[in-house]
Amino acid sequence: MERPPYHLRRLAAATALCAVPAVVFAQRSAPPGARVVDLVVTATTDVHGRVRGWAYYADTAEGGRGLSRAATIVDSVRSANPGRVLLVDAGDLLQGNPFTYVARDGKGAHPVIAAMNAMRYDAVAVGNHEFNYGIPAFERASAQATFPFLAANSRSLDGKQRWSPFTLVMRDGVKVGIIGVTNPGSMVWDAENLRGKVAIDDILPAVRRTVGAARAAGAQVIVVVAHAGLDGVASYDTVGTGLGSENPMASVAKQVPGIDLIVFGHSHRELGDTLINGVLLTQPRNWATSVSVAHLTVRLENGNATVTARHADLVRSTGHGEQAAVVSAARVGHTRARTYSTAVIGRTTADWRADSARVVDTPIMDFVLEVMRKAAGTDLASAAAFSTEARLAKGNVTVAQLALLYPYDNTLKGLRISGRQLREYLEQSARYWQVTGSQVTPDPAIPSFNFEMVAGADYAMDLSKPLGARITGLTVKGVPVRDGDSFTIALSNYRAGGAGGYTMLRGAPLMHDKQLEIRQLLIDEVMARKTLQPSDYFTRNWALTPDALQQAAAAASVHERPFDAIRPLNHFP
Numbered sequence: 001m002e003r004p005p006y007h008l009r010r011l012a013a014a015t016a017l018c019a020v021p022a023v024v025f026a027q028r029s030a031p032p033g034a035r036v037v038d039l040v041v042t043a044t045t046d047v048h049g050r051v052r053g054w055a056y057y058a059d060t061a062e063g064g065r066g067l068s069r070a071a072t073i074v075d076s077v078r079s080a081n082p083g084r085v086l087l088v089d090a091g092d093l094l095q096g097n098p099f100t101y102v103a104r105d106g107k108g109a110h111p112v113i114a115a116m117n118a119m120r121y122d123a124v125a126v127g128n129h130e131f132n133y134g135i136p137a138f139e140r141a142s143a144q145a146t147f148p149f150l151a152a153n154s155r156s157l158d159g160k161q162r163w164s165p166f167t168l169v170m171r172d173g174v175k176v177g178i179i180g181v182t183n184p185g186s187m188v189w190d191a192e193n194l195r196g197k198v199a200i201d202d203i204l205p206a207v208r209r210t211v212g213a214a215r216a217a218g219a220q221v222i223v224v225v226a227h228a229g230l231d232g233v234a235s236y237d238t239v240g241t242g243l244g245s246e247n248p249m250a251s252v253a254k255q256v257p258g259i260d261l262i263v264f265g266h267s268h269r270e271l272g273d274t275l276i277n278g279v280l281l282t283q284p285r286n287w288a289t290s291v292s293v294a295h296l297t298v299r300l301e302n303g304n305a306t307v308t309a310r311h312a313d314l315v316r317s318t319g320h321g322e323q324a325a326v327v328s329a330a331r332v333g334h335t336r337a338r339t340y341s342t343a344v345i346g347r348t349t350a351d352w353r354a355d356s357a358r359v360v361d362t363p364i365m366d367f368v369l370e371v372m373r374k375a376a377g378t379d380l381a382s383a384a385a386f387s388t389e390a391r392l393a394k395g396n397v398t399v400a401q402l403a404l405l406y407p408y409d410n411t412l413k414g415l416r417i418s419g420r421q422l423r424e425y426l427e428q429s430a431r432y433w434q435v436t437g438s439q440v441t442p443d444p445a446i447p448s449f450n451f452e453m454v455a456g457a458d459y460a461m462d463l464s465k466p467l468g469a470r471i472t473g474l475t476v477k478g479v480p481v482r483d484g485d486s487f488t489i490a491l492s493n494y495r496a497g498g499a500g501g502y503t504m505l506r507g508a509p510l511m512h513d514k515q516l517e518i519r520q521l522l523i524d525e526v527m528a529r530k531t532l533q534p535s536d537y538f539t540r541n542w543a544l545t546p547d548a549l550q551q552a553a554a555a556a557s558v559h560e561r562p563f564d565a566i567r568p569l570n571h572f573p
Contacts, residue, residue, distance in 0.1 A: 034301035036308075037172045040085045041223055041294040042074050045265030046286035047089065048096025048129065051115045051330040052322070056098040056341040057403035064318035067112075068330070070288040071119045071323035073315050077293055084172045087120060090265030090283075091127025091182065091227035094141055096409070098337040098399070099330075101520070103141075104133045110141040111333025117146045118325040123167050125180035126151040127227040127265070131190040132515060135197060150180020150225065153206035153244075155199050162198050165210045168219060174298050174305060177219025179210045181226045183266060184243040188236045189515040202244030203228055204252055211258045220305035221298060222259050224252065229267040230281070235497075236510055253279040260307045261294055273312045282312040290314045341403075344396040346526040349533050352392040354405065357385035358432075358451055359554040361542050363534035364392065368406065368518075369455035370537045371525045376414040376490035376512040379476065380456035382425070383492070383518075384449045388557070397526055406519040410492035414512025415505060419485035423471055424504040426454060430461045430470040431501070433544075433553055440552035450500035454489075457481070458541045463549040472545075492518060 044067070053066035078085045093112050094100055103110050116124070126149050130138045142149045152165035166179040181203045187194055194200070203226065211222055229247030238245060245251070249264045253276035262281045270290060271283040284292040297309035352364040365385055373381035390405040417425070432451040434443045440463060442448065459474045474481045488511050498506040526532060544550040 034299055035173070037174050037298045037300065038081065038084060039171055039174060039176065039221065039296040039298055040077055040081045041261055041263065041292075041296065042077055042085060042087045043089065043225070043263040043282065043284055043292040043294070044070055044288050045090035045227075045263070045284055046092045046127070046268055047112070047288050048092055048286065049094070049100035049112055050097065050287040051099060051112055051326065052334050053317075054099075054334065054338075056337050057400055057407070059338060059342055059400070064316070065287045065289045066317065066322070067115050067119065067288045068322035068326040069317035069320045070291050071115075071326045072320045073291045073293075073317065074119060075323060086122045086169060086171060086176060086178070086223070088122055088178060088223065088225045088263055089116070089124040090225050090263050091125040091180075092129040092265065092286075093124065093127065094138065095129040095132040098341050099333055102336045102340045103333055104137055106137065106140045108332065110144055111330050113141050113144045114329040114333075115326045117144075118329045119323075121145075121147040122169050123147055123178040123180060123225060124149050125225040125227045125265075126154070126163055126182040128183045128186040128189055129515065130182075131186055131193050134193045148180075150178065151182040151200070152179055152210040153181050153184070153201040153203050155201065157197070157199065165206075166214045166217075166219075168214070168217060173300060174220055175218050176221045176223060177211075177214030177217070179207060179214060179222065179224045181206055181224070181228065183228050183246060185234065185236055185246045187243055188241060188510075189513050192514065200243075203248050204244070204255060207252050207259075208256045211256060215258060220300075221296060221307060222261075224259055224262045226252075226262060226264040227266050228264055230264065230271065230283070236513065249281065250276055253277050253281060260296060261310065263292060263294070270314060272314045275310075280310040280312060282314075284314060285316075288317055290316045341399050344398055345523065346397045346530050346532060347395055348392050348397055349394065349531065351394045352532075352534065354385050354390040355388045356554060356557070357388065357453075358448065358557050359544055359550060361453070361538075361540045363538040364390065364405065365453060366455060366537045366539060367525075367532070367534075368522065369453070371521050372412055372490040372518060373455060375516060375521050376412055376488075378414045378456075378488035378490040378512065380422070380454055380487055380489040381491070382452045382454045382489055382495065384452050386449055392532070397532065399523055402522045402526065403519060406522055408494075408519070410494050410518050412490060412512070412514070412516045412518050412521065413493050413496040413510065414488055414490050415496055415508040416486060416488050416511050417505070417508050418483060419481040419487070420483035421504045421508065422454075422457065422481060422485075422487060422489070423474060423483075425452070425502060426457075426459060426461070426471045426474070427468050428501050428504070429453070430463075431467055433461070433463055435463050435549065438548065438552060439556075440549050441556045447500075452491075452495070452502075453542060455539070455541060456487075456489075460543050460545045462545050463553065464546060488512075 051067045053062045055062040151163040154162035231250040234246035268286040270285040274281045282292040294312040369381040429452040
């Protein structure tokens with residue numbers, strides 16, 4: 001059942017709790033000569049192409065997310081607050097699922113932009129994923145927008161501003177300055193697309209500078225829209241790169257005066273009503289799973305404006321219907337994405353199966369590993385078999401089949417590790433198997449997605465040995481691995497952060513991070529190859545030993561759950 005409009009739910013709640021009159025957002029009383037305006041800033045972030053609630057790889061409807069439902073919420077807020085609502089987004093719109101992938105060719109109207117135009121956005125911060133398909137692709141899409149893309153901390157190599165730092169919007173007699181900033185990490189993640197073309201500077205000084213410029217231009221209220229996290233250590237080396245922090249927004253609130261509201265994103269988390277140094281901060285959930293609705297009470301007196309109160313709500317998209325105008329704007333893109341996801345993209349000369357991938361070296365996992373290693377340019381690669389039901393049947397290969405093989409949105413990273421770290425890494429993987437006499441079973445406390453296999457190194461997991469001493473015969477290119485050796489390894493962003501007990505990776509130098517989705521790399525590989533053959537990827541390099549325990553592990557693995565959920569570290573559950 002669809003939920004009542006937002007303004008009616010607010011009215012009902014207010015009436016029940018406070019017994020207030022039947023108009024919740026009416027103009028508030030003010031002294032003679034003064035006027036009070038209730039501004040409302042609605043916001044989304046990290047949409048990543050989720051215009052419709054649709055799982056394209058599964059080709060099924062997916063409720064509870066998407067701009068089409070967010071639009072219904074925004075319409076309701078506008079109805080309750082006529083002439084006083086702004087709509088912003090904190091970036092990462094143009095990459096993330098088949099809907100955006102098929103739109104990168106630049107043919108016709110970009111479906112994400114078309115949907116946002118229909119929703120009447122006022123401003124959008126440039127996200128790091130806007131650069132994934134290159135600056136020309138981004139600019140083709142952004143040129144179609146009826147709203148500005150903002151990045152106050154961007155500049156061309158000649159020092160000139162690259163994307164607009166701020167925009168001014170009038171609402172009910174109040175001039176609102178909207179400042180946008182993008183993430184400096186783009187210079188690491190998308191170096192090939194940005195290096196030698198643009199520079200992205202530290203966020204904090206850029207905001208401080210732009211607040212002054214916006215105020216000088218007449219802004220009475222300042223809203224900062226940032227594609228950056230709240231706090232915490234950056235995923236890249238800020239000292240070695242000289243780049244600003246990936247997550248500075250708490251510091252911005254503390255150190256930059258004159259800001260009334262910060263809307264931020266990037267971390268795929270959710271933050272409702274938070275005050276830091278008197279500044280209101282809010283972060284809606286990614287994929288338009290929720291909409292931030294921030295209320296600023298502004299008193300206008302003698303030409304001056306003062307924000308006297310502020311709070312924010314988070315409204316979940318679940319239960320809201322899809323807005324017809326957004327559905328219509330997305331229709332062509334939606335059809336193209338569905339066609340793409342179910343399309344035949346290549347063929348294979350053999351039957352590739354994953355049903356034994358956790359007990360023996362298999363071509364289907366070597367396919368994943370070698371694609372990762374090639375893309376990252378590393379010595380080694382590591383991955384887990386997510387589904388023992390994954391299969392590439394002899395004949396045609398579809399995008400959906402590859403989505404089953406790699407069902408998550410993990411991105412590719414490359415780390416530099418020592419020989420000691422490599423051994424510790426493999427020993428952690430070997431903990432997956434429990435041995436009691438002649439019985440071998442998966443440890444129930446260790447999900448199957450935490451059993452990693454490594455390509456590029458030769459080794460055995462001897463299950464007869466105690467935990468921590470199971471890896472034998474470890475070599476790379478025929479040379480025994482020593483603790484002080486140095487290697488590069490390709491793995492998922494989830495694993496690179498040390499998740500799943502792989503704490504030995506924390507602090508390992510980052511060597512590769514272009515924010516490329518591993519699943520899309522597999523798709524691209526099939527499309528480029530056209531015909532897959534196991535011999536192109538398969539190298540038998542690891543084994544469970546001894547044979548009797550390996551066979552016991554094989555028997556136990558039949559009864560495992562075929563799927564375990566895994567999320568990237570930047571995806572909040």
